[in-house]
Amino acid sequence: MRGEPSCPKCGGRVRAPGLFADTWQCAAHGAVHPVQPVVPPSVGALAVVVERTRVPVWMPWPLPVGWLFSGVACAGDDRSGGRATAVACTGPGPLGGPGELVLVAEEPGVGLGAHYAGIPGPDPGPRLRTGRPPEAKVLAAGRPTPLWHVADAPADRAVFAGEAMGLWLWAVVWPELCGPLLYEDMVLTDLRDAGSEIELVPCGALSPRLMAPDG
Template sequence: MRGEPSCPKCAGRVRAPGLFADSWQCDVHGTVHPLQPVIPPSVEALDVVVHRARVPVWMPWPLPVGWLFAGVAYAGDDRSGGRATAVACSGPGPLGGSGELLLIAEELGVGLGARYAGIDGPDPGPAISVDRPPQTKLLAAGRPTPLWHVPQAPQDRAVFVGEALGIWLWAVVWPESSGMLLYDELVLTDLREAGTEVELLPCGALSPRLLD
């Protein structure tokens, strides 16, 4: 597991603010919101991210049957707060085997969602087009939220993206066949508003997808 912040766009090393720059810097991408080390799944660790986040911390709630919370990461620092969050869940795939789901909320330009999606970023770009209808919808914070399928993603995963509460919402699912989860009226809760219900969250093993 990484022990130092990294670039949310490329996982490269970043330099902390100092004498010559007042923001975190990546040699490739310039100013970035640093991706903090991935946090293994526990209610206490999740609570830390929830209280630092300035964007939603999305969780399917209730979780699909047999699914578990599998870790969390965020991009930002003590000064800026969390400007992107990534929550991992894992469980039985709808067609058998195991599945992994990452839900990423991020401000414009952070680039974390595109990185986990395996596409050029930092934002969805042509993936969201008013010229074609969304492929699916889910309920996010009580609001119907359209999502568009991203065909440019690698074949080992299914990627959907849209906007919820004015922030990018990415759903990245492994393997690709587990993308059927997104067609099953999935309900997302922003854990910043969940209160004590978070204490009931079942935790599993850390998802290796967060470390990619």
């Protein structure tokens, strides 16, 4: 996704609005909200996304011990504003070894969360196991938010999804053994409400998961 806008649903190239279409176009998916080029994590890059987006920018806050902010992606353009955001964090897994977490907030139909989850999209829909109690609960902007396992995700990751503030909230963790991160009542903050505290976010190296989520 680095270097030029891409499709949120497949990561492929998109064509800018022009004479024959007033929206960004993917050859496979038609009109899409383009994912803007991913840049190395910094407070400045995070602030740009926070300023432009129409959807939450979720981050665990405070971050778990030893965890760092490792990148942000946004789907949308200057005209439409951000319609989906993805925040990556990296740190020690609860069972040892490194772990990675990507939190996605998006409007229905965008498809960014499904892309990181490694499943057909655009929305979790019937893959949510809502017929039983939620496997995880987070506190999103002060509101208890249930999350369910998303079926059929690749074996290398654990995928959860639910609704927060009327939008999809996805939580994708690598490896799958890091799933217990979401069992511990994680507190999520919408960084649009963080104010000057955003300057305290500790930054690490860019997560490769934002660049190649299916790898």
